[in-house]
Amino acid sequence: xxxxxxxxxxxxxxxxxxxxxxxxxxxxxxxxxxxxxxxxxxxxxxxxxxxxxxxxxxxxxxxxxxxxxxxxxxxxxxxxxxxxxxxxxxxxxxxxxxxxxxxxxxxxxxxxxxxxxxxxxxxxxxxxxxxxxxxxxxxxxxxxxxxxxxxxxxxxxxxxxxxxxxxxxxxxxxxxxxxxxxxxxxxxxxxxxxxxxxxxxxxxxxxxxxxxxxxxxxxxxxxxxxxxxxxxxxxxxxxxxxxxxxxxxxxxxxxxxxxxx
Numbered sequence: 001x002x003x004x005x006x007x008x009x010x011x012x013x014x015x016x017x018x019x020x021x022x023x024x025x026x027x028x029x030x031x032x033x034x035x036x037x038x039x040x041x042x043x044x045x046x047x048x049x050x051x052x053x054x055x056x057x058x059x060x061x062x063x064x065x066x067x068x069x070x071x072x073x074x075x076x077x078x079x080x081x082x083x084x085x086x087x088x089x090x091x092x093x094x095x096x097x098x099x100x101x102x103x104x105x106x107x108x109x110x111x112x113x114x115x116x117x118x119x120x121x122x123x124x125x126x127x128x129x130x131x132x133x134x135x136x137x138x139x140x141x142x143x144x145x146x147x148x149x150x151x152x153x154x155x156x157x158x159x160x161x162x163x164x165x166x167x168x169x170x171x172x173x174x175x176x177x178x179x180x181x182x183x184x185x186x187x188x189x190x191x192x193x194x195x196x197x198x199x200x201x202x203x204x205x206x207x208x209x210x211x212x213x214x215x216x217x218x219x220x221x222x223x224x225x226x227x228x229x230x231x232x233x234x235x236x237x238x239x240x241x242x243x244x245x246x247x248x249x250x251x252x253x254x255x256x257x258x259x260x261x
Contacts, residue, residue, distance in 0.1 A: 004052060005145070007045045008119040009038060010112050011133035012058025019241050026060045028133030029067060030244050033251035036067070037238050038133045040257065042099065047260040048141040050129060051099045054122060056106035056115035068101050113210035120201055131192040136247070137235030138257045139193050147229045148195040154225040155200055157217070158193035160235045161185050188228065190217075191235050 011028040018027050028038040042053055057064055072078075077091040102122060106115045116130055127148075129141070139158055148156040163182045170177040190213065203216045210216065220226035234256035238244050250256065 003049075005050050006052045006054055006119075006123050006125050006128050007042075007050050008054045008056065008116055008128060008130035009041065009133050010115060010130065011038060011055055011064065012061070012106060012108070012110065012112075012115055013133075014059050018239075018244070024060075026063055027238065029063055030238065030241070032136075032238075032244065032247045033255065037136060037244070037247070040136050041131060041133065042096075043260050044136070044139065044257065045129065045141060046096070046099065050141065052102075052123075053099065054102045054119045055104070056110070056119045057103055058106055058108045058110060058115070061103070061105055065103055068103065071096075107208055110208040111210055112212035113204050113216045114206070114208045116196070116212065117201060117204035117210065120196070120198065120204075126198050128196045128198075130194045130196060132237075134239065135192045135235065135237045136257045137191065137193070137231060138233045138259055139191075139231050139235070140233075141193075144193060144229050145195060148227070151227050153227050154197045154203075155217075155220050156195040156227045156229050158191045158231050159188035159228040160191035160231050161188055162235075188230070191231060191237075193229075193231070 009028070011026060013027060018025075018030060029036040031037070032040060045051070045053075055064060067074075072090060072094065073088070076094060078088050079091070080088040104118070104122065106118050110118075119130075120128055127145075129145075137160070144156065144158060161184050163184050165182065168180045168183055170180065200216070200220070203219055204210055217226060236243065236247060236250075236257075238247060251258075
């Protein structure tokens with residue numbers, strides 16, 4: 001098991017593509033299998049021993065505060081007297097009791113790069129994990145960290161080759177040679193699950209408009225400081241409510257990202 005590193009979760013986005021079915025919830029709090037998708041991400045990191053979580057809050061940050069403040073009472077059987085609600089007896093073990101959660105307001109319009117900077121500045125750690133609050137997979141976090149430390153660069157992102165959402169028609173002129181049903185793409189996409197050295201802070205300086213992908217990663221890549229960890233297992237993002245429904249269906253069938261017991 002690796003040494004414990006802080007995990008920054010990017011959950012401040014507006015989540016407008018989720019639609020009215022999400023009932024106004026921030027995207028990271030939309031449930032999969034009865035738990036917010038961010039909980040699944042946290043369970044993945046915790047499985048590998050990383051239980052320090054930092055949330056640079058933005059859109060509806062009060063929802064996240066309420067979720068964690070009410071976590072015990074919402075997830076466990078309990079007994080209490082109505083006149084003494086602060087004295088509660090919980091009847092089952094809390095497997096998340098060692099999780100440390102830091103919540104702070106990073107500002108609603110703040111871009112992801114600035115969110116990460118503000119989160120890193122709240123810790124003295126030399127190395128950080130960071131990821132989006134809406135992408136889940138069976139990423140081997142221990143192997144990711146080992147890869148990152150072996151190459152010695154400032155940053156690592158996890159890459160994934162998704163499947164085409166459409167079937168592909170192979171042709172020879174106007175003649176159809178074959179049809180392939182939703183093949184895996186040959187290009188790699190950014191699946192999140194980053195590892196950053198503290199030196200990345202030098203690439204995140206500026207105001208709240210600092211962008212992660214277009215500015216920070218572009219500069220890191222140009223200066224040969226960004227590497228890709230190739231993940232070939234399961235990964236999925238949850239940008240729309242339809243994708244949330246798909247993840248719920250997968251959860252009912254066994255959840256390919258559930259590496260914890």
